[in-house]
Amino acid sequence: MATSTEFSLPEAIAVLTRTPATVNALLRGLPDIWVLRNEGRGNETSDTWSAFDIVGHLIVGERTDWMPRLRIILENGEARPFDPFDRLAQFKETQGKSLEQLLDEFARLRKENLAALRALNLEPEDFTRSGMHPTLGVVTLSELLATWAVHDLTHLHQLSRVMAHQYRAAVGPWRAYLGVLQCQGHSA
């Protein structure tokens, strides 16, 4: 029950399909303290992110990361490195938008991207095709798709932690039992 598993396209798509509805159920209509506050402490590149910022980041990924990189692998293999991903683009791109607009935009883009992914009719022999990550080096198509799914999960992990942080004082002595309040973030 514990072995790390092989990549399977239908299993990865099962996660990717559910993320917009999950984030929507968690966040839509929540009071601002849960949506707009972050974890306060800054790091070398930016302040920590709020739930709003995280949804913005997921949108940027749909636009510029996952499917564009998949197409680069299919069209150019390792010959053309991926464009670097801008981890801070959401701070510009979400200005003036509401959380509800971001949730709708994320759901629409994810749906379009999954339709495009399915239309490629990838076969298991495609999973080992390789591309060139600008800092990680050679990566495979299946690693890219597995990362897309786990990237959703890493930001769900971050969302729960950023929200829990807002009640760090309010829980009193129970703090000791709540694992999410011990989480150091590990980058996301």
Next chain:
Amino acid sequence: MATSTEFSLPEAIAVLTRTPATVNALLRGLPDIWVLRNEGRGNETSDTWSAFDIVGHLIVGERTDWMPRLRIILENGEARPFDPFDRLAQFKETQGKSLEQLLDEFARLRKENLAALRALNLEPEDFTRSGMHPTLGVVTLSELLATWAVHDLTHLHQLSRVMAHQYRAAVGPWRAYLGVLQCQGHSA
């Protein structure tokens, strides 16, 4: 934007209301690798938990933890310590059930509990009423309610981590960038 916030009953209820739909959107219909696998390594009291086990645990909390303890505070104050909570009860109680049954049961119990909570018409002066936790000592009513909400978030945090673990190998070199794969769990 970063200050830990005061407890507010409507804000806590806003989180508590959304958790069943969030967990449902994340898990219902997922392939078994995401639902039935855990993180493998055991600890002093049990193996790690699968998504299925986590939903079972949330159900046990609805039955035996949050509202029963709230009623003990209102009826007995510090005079009667809370009954200890059985963190492993779900392993018996979920036997023979499907994930879909557990998700339905959690949603139903949460709805009933929030209706009962609202019916109490708690006022801010009730928030400082105190009770006796069997190991933590004196706790307040607002700390109990804040902990109920953060407990949801700690298990959402755990769910994302347990699921991500299944693709630990599949993501290849991207492992270094995915914070959820660095999370040590901190008890949940």
